[in-house]
Amino acid sequence: MRLRALLETEALGLRLLGGGDELDRTVRGVMTTDLRDPSRYLSGGELVLTGLAWRRNSADSEPFVRILASAGVAGLAAGEAELGDIPDDLVSACVRNRLPLFAVNEDVAFATITEYVVRQVSGERAGDLAAVVDRHRRLMTSGPAGGGPDVVLDLLTTDLDLRAWVLSPTGRQIAGAGEPLAPGICAALASEHLAAVRTGRRGPHRISIQGITYSLFPIRGHGRGAGGPAAARDMRETVLSDWLLAVEADAGDWPAERLDLLQGVTQLIAVERDRRDAARTVRRRLAQEVLELVQTGAPPAEIAARLRVAAPVLLPGLGAAPHWQVVVARVDWENGDIPGGPVAQSLLEEILVDPSVSGPEPSDRIAVAHTGDEAIALVPLPSLSGDAGEDKGPDSALHADELLATVRDPLAAGLADDGRLTLGVSAAVHSAEGLRGALEEARHARRVAAARPGRVCAAGHHELASHVLLLPFVPDDVRRAFTARLLDPLRDYDRRHRAELIPTLEAFLDCDGSWTRCATRLHLHVNTLRYRVGRIEQLTARDLSRLEDKLDFFLALRMS
Numbered sequence: 001m002r003l004r005a006l007l008e009t010e011a012l013g014l015r016l017l018g019g020g021d022e023l024d025r026t027v028r029g030v031m032t033t034d035l036r037d038p039s040r041y042l043s044g045g046e047l048v049l050t051g052l053a054w055r056r057n058s059a060d061s062e063p064f065v066r067i068l069a070s071a072g073v074a075g076l077a078a079g080e081a082e083l084g085d086i087p088d089d090l091v092s093a094c095v096r097n098r099l100p101l102f103a104v105n106e107d108v109a110f111a112t113i114t115e116y117v118v119r120q121v122s123g124e125r126a127g128d129l130a131a132v133v134d135r136h137r138r139l140m141t142s143g144p145a146g147g148g149p150d151v152v153l154d155l156l157t158t159d160l161d162l163r164a165w166v167l168s169p170t171g172r173q174i175a176g177a178g179e180p181l182a183p184g185i186c187a188a189l190a191s192e193h194l195a196a197v198r199t200g201r202r203g204p205h206r207i208s209i210q211g212i213t214y215s216l217f218p219i220r221g222h223g224r225g226a227g228g229p230a231a232a233r234d235m236r237e238t239v240l241s242d243w244l245l246a247v248e249a250d251a252g253d254w255p256a257e258r259l260d261l262l263q264g265v266t267q268l269i270a271v272e273r274d275r276r277d278a279a280r281t282v283r284r285r286l287a288q289e290v291l292e293l294v295q296t297g298a299p300p301a302e303i304a305a306r307l308r309v310a311a312p313v314l315l316p317g318l319g320a321a322p323h324w325q326v327v328v329a330r331v332d333w334e335n336g337d338i339p340g341g342p343v344a345q346s347l348l349e350e351i352l353v354d355p356s357v358s359g360p361e362p363s364d365r366i367a368v369a370h371t372g373d374e375a376i377a378l379v380p381l382p383s384l385s386g387d388a389g390e391d392k393g394p395d396s397a398l399h400a401d402e403l404l405a406t407v408r409d410p411l412a413a414g415l416a417d418d419g420r421l422t423l424g425v426s427a428a429v430h431s432a433e434g435l436r437g438a439l440e441e442a443r444h445a446r447r448v449a450a451a452r453p454g455r456v457c458a459a460g461h462h463e464l465a466s467h468v469l470l471l472p473f474v475p476d477d478v479r480r481a482f483t484a485r486l487l488d489p490l491r492d493y494d495r496r497h498r499a500e501l502i503p504t505l506e507a508f509l510d511c512d513g514s515w516t517r518c519a520t521r522l523h524l525h526v527n528t529l530r531y532r533v534g535r536i537e538q539l540t541a542r543d544l545s546r547l548e549d550k551l552d553f554f555l556a557l558r559m560s
Contacts, residue, residue, distance in 0.1 A: 001026070001027050001117070001120045001121060001256075002023065002024055002025065002026060002027065003022070003023045003024070003025050003027060003047070003074055003075050003100055004023040004024060005120070006027065006047070006102075006113075006116075006117070007023065007102070009116065011112070011116075012104075012108060012112065012113050012116060013104060013105035013107065013108035014077060014102040014103070014104060014105075014113075015102060015103040015105070016100070016101075016102055017086060017091050017094070017101045017102065017103055018091055018094050018095050018100065018101045019075065019094065019095075019098065019099060019100030019101055020100075022075075022098060022099075022100045022202070023100065025074045025075065025100065025202065026045060026074065026256050026259060027045065027046070027047050027074045027075070027117060027121065028044070028045030028046065028074070028121060028256060028260065029043075029045060029046045029047070029117070029118075029121065030046060030047045030048075030049065030113065030114045030117040030118060031046045031047075031048050031049065032048075032049040032050070032110050032114065033048060033049070033050055033054075034050055034051055034052070034053035034054050035054060036054045036060070036063075036064060037063075037064075037067055038067070038068075039067050039070070039071050042068070042071035042072075042073060043071075044071060044072035044073065044263070045072065045073070045074050046073045046074060047073070047074055047075050047076075047077060047113075047117055048068055048073050048075070048076050048077070049077050049079070049104070049110045049113060049114070050076065050077070050078055050079070051078075051079045051081065051082050051110075052078055052079065052082050052083055052086075052087075052090075053082065055083075055087070055090070058087065058089040059089075061087065061089040061090040061092075061093040062089075062093045062096075064093075065090070065093040065094055065096075065097050065099055066093075066097055068097075068099060069097040069098065069099050069200075072202075073099070074100070075099065075100035075101070075102065076094060076099055076100070076101050076102070077101075077102040077103075077104050077113065078090065078101065078102070078103060078104065079103075079104045079106065079110065080103055080104060080105060080106045081106040085103075086101070086103050097200070098200050098201075098202070121256075149166045149174060149175035149269045149272055150175045150176070150177070152265055152268050152269060153165070153166070153175055153176060153177035154177050156177060156247075156265065157177040157178065160258070160261075162247055162248065162249055163177055163178050163247070163248040164176070164177055164245060164246065164247045164248065164265075165177070165180075165181055165186075165245075165246045166219070166243055166244070166245055166246075166269055167186055167189060167190055167193075167243065167244050167245075167246055168190070168243060168350050169190060169193075169194060169239070169240050169241060169242060169243070169244070169347075169350065169410060169411075169414060170187075170190060170347075170350050170351060170406075170407035170410050170411065171183070171186040171187035171188075171189065171190035171191070171406070171407065171410050172186065172350065172353065173186055174243060175269075181246075183406060185209055185210075187406060187407070187409055187410055188207070188209055188409075189207065189209070189214055189216060189244070189246050190244065190410035190413075191409045191410045191412075191413040192205060192207040192216065192413075193205055193216045193218070193244045193246075194239060194240075194410055194411075194413040194414035195413040195414075195416075196216070197218065197235060197239050197414075198235070198239060198413070198414065198416040199416075203216065203217055203218055204216055204217045204247075204251045204259075204262070206250060206251065206252060212248060213248075213249065213250040214246050214247065214248055214249075215246075215247045215249055215250060215251035215252075216244055216245070216246055216247075217244065217245040217247070217262055217263070217265075217266050218242055218244055218245075218266065219242055219243040219244055219245055219266045219269050219270050219273060220238065220242055220266075220270060234337075234338055236333060236338050236343070236418075236419065237338060237339075237342070237343065239414050240331075240343055240346065240347055240411070240414045240415075241343065241346035241347070241350075243269065243270075243273055245262070245265065245266050245269065247262065280349065282313060283313060283366070283367040283368075284345070284367065284368060284369060286306075286309070286310040286313060286367050287310075287367035287368055287369040287376070287377070287378050288369040289306055290303065290306050290307065290310065290367075290369075290378055290435070291369045291371070291376055291378070291439075293306060294435050294436050294439055295436075295439070297436070297476060299476075300431070300432045300433040300475070301432075303432035303435060304431070304432035307324075307432055310367065310378075311380070313367075323380075323381040323397075323428040323429065323430050324378060324379065324380055324381065324428065324429055324430075324434075324435065324438065325379045325381060325397065325398050325425065325426055325427070325428050325429075325438065326376065326377065326378060326379070326425075326426040326435065326438040326439050326441070326442040327348060327352065327376070327377040327379060327398065327403075327423065327424070327425050327426070327442060328374060328375070328376050328377075328423070328424045328439070328442040328443050328445075328446045329344040329347060329348050329351075329374070329375045329377070329421065329422070329423045329424075329446070330344055330373050330374045330375070330421070330422050330423075330446060330450070331343045331344040331347070331373065331375075331415075331419060331420070331421050332373060332419070332420045332422075333418055333419050333420075334418040334419070335418070339372075339373065340372075340373035340374075341370035341371060341372055341373050341374060341375055342370060344370060344373070344374065344375035344421070345368050345369070345370040345375040347375070347411070347421065348366070348368045348375050348377045349366055349368050349377075350407075351403055351404070351407060351423075352366045352368075352377055352379060352398070352403070353366070366378075366379060367379075376439065376442075378435075379398060381397060381428055397428050398425050399425070399460060400423065400424070400425040400445065400449075400458040400459055400460035400463075401458065401460065403423065403425070403458055404423070404456055404458050407456075408456045411455070411456045412455045412456050415455045415456070419455065420455055420456075420457075421455065421456045421457070422446050422449040422450040422457050422458070423446060423449060423457070423458040423459075424441075424442040424443060424444065424445030424446030424447070424448070424449055424458070424459055424460070425442060425445060425458065425459075425460045425461060426438035426439070426441040426442040426445070426461050427441065427461040427462075433475055441461050441464065442461075444464055445459040445460055445461055445463065445464060446459065448463055448464065479559045482555075482556060482559065483556045483559050483560045486540055486542070486552060486553060486556040487502065487556055487557070487560055489539040489540055490502050490505065490536060490539060490540070493535070493539055499532065499535065500532075501532060501535060501536050501539075503522075504518075504522065504529070504532045504533070504536070505533075505536055505553060505557070506557060507521050507522055508529075508533060508544065509550060509553060509554050509557070513544065513545075513550065515529060515530070
């Protein structure tokens, strides 16, 4: 039954206070509560009755209404017996959260409304209830454990003559019944779904493309992340990671039984999604361990050993990876109240999959860790071999401008007007020694992307040109030996004589070898500066009038 029917039944004593454009919502049950947080008892579609005993002051209304809206209830009916008129703060909270609100006349008992709703809902379902239960049983029996989402979608086709597809938030097809959808249609469906979710529109969302109407149902995970059930969390934490079910039909006029069945389908697929997310735990842990070794300056041999352990998981049956790339992504929200790292991690795991490849498994060869608002992907690249077995380099190196080509529109819709994704891609490296430099390179590239306008931006290593990017590639033992040879004599002299040769050298190079500017900066007479520079040259056997020696000193100071 629809909310409109309740309002039109005079015996129920309901008066509409807000949400007149949402009266076509389907009521699937009724619940009476005065709990401050009744979320555990809600499954969606209920008319919630409350006597407002939970409300102590005006600040209580917004959290209560937000919980109901997140749980997907059909509407809220508040009794006037306790407080008389319904408080304005409750009315405003319902308007903000697009939740229909009714006032219940104090002469009408909640039991009267409950009895009426139960009788109407039961009567409407009686005719097809047996068929619905049988379909649910078959779905549960043949669902994820028996073949994944494809089996569930096949049952929709055979039982209800519905063609349906499961899509990722970037528009990649995860599963489908019948012919695959064109990539452009997938991207358009994902964009519409994400835009609808971000604007708070209630599903299923409908969109017409090339004369065909599709209905879009969200597939929400049951407990992804540390924040608990998705319904109790900010939508921005999950909107860019949840799958969606696209059905080739107009669900606007569907009876409640068919909508219930589709909701059951999304729940079955959500279980499969959660199972696959759990399987990613090992890869994420491997990525985290390698990342920590790289960032803490562990010896290359230790990093290489860890990569050998990761290779069977990331490259099953293919042995070790001769090349690796690092991709760094960051998601920033304008008010900064939502951590961006987990969102960026989920996005990278999806973005790094070839958009033309269907199915959920290709991401099993991608290891992504996150720290703070940043996610870091370690991507193995098996190389091509020629006829003689020689290595011809990585055959599938990632390019920043191609990674976002097909997913930019859906991601922009999901980020809406308060989120931003920036991404940087390193060059391919062929050893553990190069990973530290690759990580720094990817981070620098991401900063280049962050300086550009737009909600979704990427930059690659080829866009960078600076000596700073070369320094991380130098092995630690070489760095230490190089800086010690040039700078240790000066440090020792400074300790013994307090001569400040190191600060003098830094200032001299910063002033491009100008005696006058350097002396002015250091507040020295030019002759004093010449004496100090002469002492530097004497101690190091170098000539600061030569470009090569200036460059060596410059790099040594940067690496020290």
